[in-house]
Amino acid sequence: xxxxxxxxxxxxxxxxxxxxxxxxxxxxxxxxxxxxxxxxxxxxxxxxxxxxxxxxxxxxxxxxxxxxxxxxxxxxxxxxxxxxxxxxxxxxxxxxxxxxxxxxxxxxxxxxxxxxxxxxxxxxxxxxxxxxxxxxxxxxxxxxxxxxxxxxxxxxxxxxxxxxxxxxxxxxxx
Numbered sequence: 001x002x003x004x005x006x007x008x009x010x011x012x013x014x015x016x017x018x019x020x021x022x023x024x025x026x027x028x029x030x031x032x033x034x035x036x037x038x039x040x041x042x043x044x045x046x047x048x049x050x051x052x053x054x055x056x057x058x059x060x061x062x063x064x065x066x067x068x069x070x071x072x073x074x075x076x077x078x079x080x081x082x083x084x085x086x087x088x089x090x091x092x093x094x095x096x097x098x099x100x101x102x103x104x105x106x107x108x109x110x111x112x113x114x115x116x117x118x119x120x121x122x123x124x125x126x127x128x129x130x131x132x133x134x135x136x137x138x139x140x141x142x143x144x145x146x147x148x149x150x151x152x153x154x155x156x157x158x159x160x161x162x163x164x165x166x167x168x169x170x171x172x173x174x
Contacts, residue, residue, distance in 0.1 A: 018042070019049060030054050078103055089113055102130060137166050148173050 002011045006027035016025045026036050032054035043055035060069040065086025075087045087096050089110035102114040115128030120140035134141040149167035161174035
C-alpha cells in the first residue's frame with residue numbers, strides 16, 4: 001500500500017515519487033504558488049519543491065539592469081547584481097566593467113559623464129570634480145587648483161587668508 005505524503009491517504013492509480021516521498025500527482029505542488037508540479041521540472045530549496053518560475057523569482061539573482069535571472073558571470077555593485085553586459089553608464093551606455101564609476105540616484109555613471117553633468121565645478125579651472133574636492137570660500141576646488149592667488153602654489157594648510165575679492169592666499173604671502 002502506497003500512501004500520499006501530503007494527504008496521508010492511499011494512492012490508487014498513478015503515483016508520483018519525488019524527494020524520496022510518494023504523492024498523488026495533484027498533491028505534489030510548488031511551495032510558493034501551490035500549483036501541481038506535473039511536468040517533472042522543479043527545483044528544491046531547503047528540501048522544499050518549487051516550480052521553475054517561482055524558484056527563479058525567489059532564489060536566483062536577478063539583473064538590476066534588465067530584471068532577468070542571472071546564470072553565469074555577473075557583477076555586484078551598488079547593492080545589486082547585474083549581467084556584465086548590463087552594467088553600463090546610465091547616460092552614455094559605456095560598459096563599466098573594469099572602469100571607475102560613480103553612483104547617481106542609485107545608478108552607475110561613468111567618470112566622464114559624472115564630471116561633465118553632475119560633479120561640482122572647480123572655481124579655478126571650471127572642470128567637474130570627480131574625486132577629492134576642497135570646499136572653501138563658498139566654492140569647490142580640485143586640490144591642485146586651490147592655489148595662492150599671489151604665488152600660485154597649492155594651499156594645503158587648513159589656515160589661509162583671503163583677499164578682498166574672496167581669493168585664497170597662503171600663509172607665506174599674507
